[in-house]
Amino acid sequence: MPKVTMSVNGRQVSGECEDRTLLVHFLRENLGLTGTHVGCDTSQCGACVVHVDGLAVKSCTMLAAQADGSNVTTIEGLAKGDELHPMQAAFREHHGLQCGFCTPGMIMAGIDIVNRKGGPNLDEKTVREELEGNICRCTGYHNIVKAILDANAKMSGAQAAE
Amino acid sequence: MGADGLGQRVLRKEDRRFITGKSRYTDDIAVARATHAVFVRSPYAHARIRNIDASEALAMPGVHAVLTGKDFAEDKLGSLICGWMIHSKDGTPMKVGAHPSIAADTVKHVGDQVAVVIADTREQARDAAEKVAVDYEELPAVIDPVKAMEPGAPQIHPEAPNNHIFTWPIGDEAATDAAFKDAAHVVKIDVVNNRLIPNAIEPRAALAVYDEAEESYTLYNTTQNPHVARLVLSAFVGVAPEHKLRVVGPDVGGGFGSKIYVYPEETVCLWASKKVGRPVRWTAERTESFLTDAHARDHVTHAEMAFDADHRIIGFKVNTIANIGAYMQIFSSVTPTYLYGTLLSGQYDMKNIYCEVTAVYTNTNCVDAYRGAGRPEATYLLERLIEKAAREMGVDRVELRRKNFIKSFPHQTPVIMNYDSGDFDALIEKALELADYKGLPARKEEAKTRGKLRGLGFSTYIEACGLAPSAAVGSLGAGVGQWESAEVRVNPTGNVEVLTGSHSHGQGHETVFAQLIADRLGIGVENVQIVHGDTDKVQFGMGTYGSRSGPVGLNAIHKALEKVEAKAKKIAAHLMEAAEDDIVIEGGKLKVAGTDKELSFGEVSLAAYTAHNLPQGIEPGLKEGAFYDPINFTFPSGCHVCEVEVDPDTGHTEIVKFTAVDDFGNIMNPMIVEGQVHGGLTQGIGQAMFEGCIYDKETGQLLTGSYMDYCMPRAADVPSYTLGHSTTVCPSNPLGLKGCGEAGAIGSPPSVINAIIDATGSDNIAMPATPERVWRAIHG
Ligand code: FES
């Protein structure tokens, strides 16, 4: 079986897997990082979103082998010790999750939205449109949208201060 | 009380694990030596299994076993059950066909399981499953419930001739007929309540572990009620004895009813784990979820309403055909009957109702309770009809509702329910204001200038939740009681564990339940641990469905807490040398009234456990359990107002504003209640505008078998909601709670459709109101 090597949440990891192994299964099964979830088999739900080299990717749509040599960040890699990422904090603050199953993918997608479109002009309509690839069955999105907008304010505020 | 107390927007205790990826859902649980199960499923809607040849599959790498329905039958395991007996109009009991966990002779819907492959890895099991050769003799199938009852239709179960399960009546037929004779106006409607697929984002999963040393079983399962699952698996399916079976519902990623049931897959995994001597894991792919998670709704109804000259409702006649699918499930008999017919009064004072529901088997997946269960169907029918009546009679739709509202409580309806509280005028009043109803004509005019059709639709609802009381549901045919259990353990160090039979799959119990304890015992929510979802830890429970965690589950905790407080008072009185009657509990302290003497709960619990100085006859320790059996259902109610803009060129509908005003009785945590409403509204809007489960009418193939074909509401499809509350305290339980989990999905669908009708002027609109349907309605 081929061997893949990548940096996951800042740690160099490698493992053997079949050619057909998807990145999400490599993360969950080989690395035990079960925070990334699988909600569908057609790349529609977004429960599996992680960042690969800084971009949001549906990890059910990428082979582990394709991620060979890249930098992967999963939900487990966001908080610095006890300190939550502003997007994580905002989801809690605004009750942006209920069952929590879509949440890792939503948070990873939310960060990506802010990275690409963030700043003073990010509005509700854009956030809603940008969430096109993520389904939540519990929250009705109302509080997720609020959380992303709030995290945007905090993240871009922080960026401006840097 | 302090910041963690009742009625406060306390942030959720449980969130940290979910937002950091540390939660543990069934598929995340690792056990050594686990194997993987993959099911072989029928590609036909109806077929006889002639032969299954597993030899090639068995020879493949990693494969441990291929098990079939024959193996299951040889081990004398039982059928899955329906939990509620319904009798037909003529007194005969409903006709229930067998529901084997693996089909042995015939398959009855696409996706029915015919074999299971157990292998070392999921991929190996999947590869081998493709090599299981099943020889089918295809049989004619029937998909449409009306056709299923016609003479000569394919027969699905020998027990149910003409596929007829029951025809259940409620109300007074003669009195209703008589009322229609006096009618000044009769309004008629035909509606279809479209079939839905629940789609919890976490797919169903099971991990079964047989322990040879103990001869015991553990099942980790995506379940909303682990104890009931254990009961069904042991007492009816017979796969393991109850005292040797532990069922754990760990973090569960949404249920909405679809995880109430005991499904074939978990039965099979438990059974197989002993057979292969290894833990067995199964996780559904989304397509399997579409094929096999219990579907919902699917009613065809004709109804007529009679009004007198003053526009008062004098009679209501309803005829409903309910498609049950290929097998009965746990609640599939009660959903279209006692959860539907009994709510046909809605918020209106009507003396005469007669309703008949006919339940029918078809070659489709099972249909059962899903968020709202029966009540969305009743509300949709009633609220479409009321608006139609207002249009036909040329009266104002708000005035017509108001004129017919129930004004005093308790109110006995003609269909069993005794509404204990409500204030429907207050709800509609507040909704009119929040939705700026007065400004509607101006907004319509303005929209016209942009070429858009603007419309507004109302819906009012009342629902019965917190299913109750046990004796009453028993007399109506229920197979179980409807109480809840709880245990409150104050530890020697003063923190508290609460064991509850309620199950959280996103509702925030860890926070809300802890708020009650924090409020009463004067500690922070972080000092309260809620233990749930594990039959080895909690003695018994009925789980969570039908919005029962608040009105039933929380009241059980309250009852246990009262016992704890009573004992603590005795101990405190003894320690402070005061009379027991003089002890008051205030701000979490036990005080001697009129003095400055006081003890904290922690001090009293330490004394209870050291037991050095207890009053005569008092046992050491401070923990109490209680079972709470409700005295009545609770009756949340509300008024929902949807405003839409339709583009006449494309038929595209946009919800520009959605206002929901609800009465949930007392509210423990407004943040969580609002979240429940947001989610419910979105599911209801999904039903109204996007979602619909479609089978090919001839072949019974599921055409909406993935997220490519089944349209789930996404963030850009729904608005940010405007919510309001108008509260009447529930008099039927000590905490005054009514339940809030389903309201959104019940109230919203008719308001959306009524809005589109208002905008387009055509009432030829069916759910889901897709752009094509709306366009056709406009352009005839
Ligand atoms: S699991 Fe990747 S998009 Fe659904």
Ligand code: FES
């Ligand atoms: S929180 Fe449950 S699916 Fe989003």
